[in-house]
Amino acid sequence: MLAQRLAHALEHGETGAVLLTADSHDLDLRGGETLLPAAVLVPVTDRASPGLILTQRTDTLRRHAGQIAFPGGRIDATDAGPIEAALREAHEEIGLPSERVQVIGIADRYRTGTGFAVTPVIGIVPPDFPYVPSAAEVAGVFEVPLDFLLDEANHVEAAVEWQGRERHYYEITWGDRRIWGATAAMIVNLARRLRWA
Secondary structure, eight states, X not given: OHHHHHHHHHHHSOOSOOOOTTSGGGOOOOTTOOOEEEEEEEEEEOSSSOEEEEEEEOTTOSSSTTOEEOSEEEOOTTSSSHHHHHHHHHHHHHOOOGGGOEEEEEOOOEEOTTSEEEEXXXXXXXXXOOOOOOXXXXXXXXXXXXXXXXXXXXXXXXXEEETTXXXXXXXXXXXXXXXXXXXXXXXXXXXXXHHHO
C-alpha cells in the first residue's frame, strides 16, 4: 500500500519542483557554471505509521556541518546514476545495505545555492533497522513521522540575507531538531506530490 501510494505520487503528482520565489531553485548560473550532480536517499520506513530516516551531520564537516540531511552526496563517475549513488552513500553514511531498500523512484530534482543538482531517490526501508553511522560524517540517525513532515502546517517559510540577496527557504521543526534548506524543500515537494496525486 505504502509503495503503491508513493509510486503513484511520483508518476501522477504535480510535475516539477514547487518552491518559493527567489529561493535557490531560481539561482542564475553565471559564466557557464555547471551544477554538480548529487543524489540523496529518502528512506521511508515500512510500518503502519511510516516515518522518514534523517541524519544529523557531524560538527566537523567542511560543508553543512551539524545540519539535518538525507543520506547522500555527489554522484561519482563510477556510479551508474542517481539511484546507485544514493544507495552507495546510504551504505557509507548509515550502514544501510542497498538490498534492504525497495527503490520506488525519483522525485523532483533540487538545485542548491552551493551549486549542486540533487536528485532525491525514494525508497522503502525496514522499520527499526540498526543503523551504523559513519563517525566521520554522521553524528546520529533518527526517524520523524511521515505524517508530521508532510503536514503543510509544519512547513514554515523563512528568509535570510545571503551573498547580497534575500534567500527564501523552508524549515520544519520537530522537537529540538531544525530541518531546513534543501532537505526541507525536498520534503515539501514530496508532500505536494503526495497531496496532488
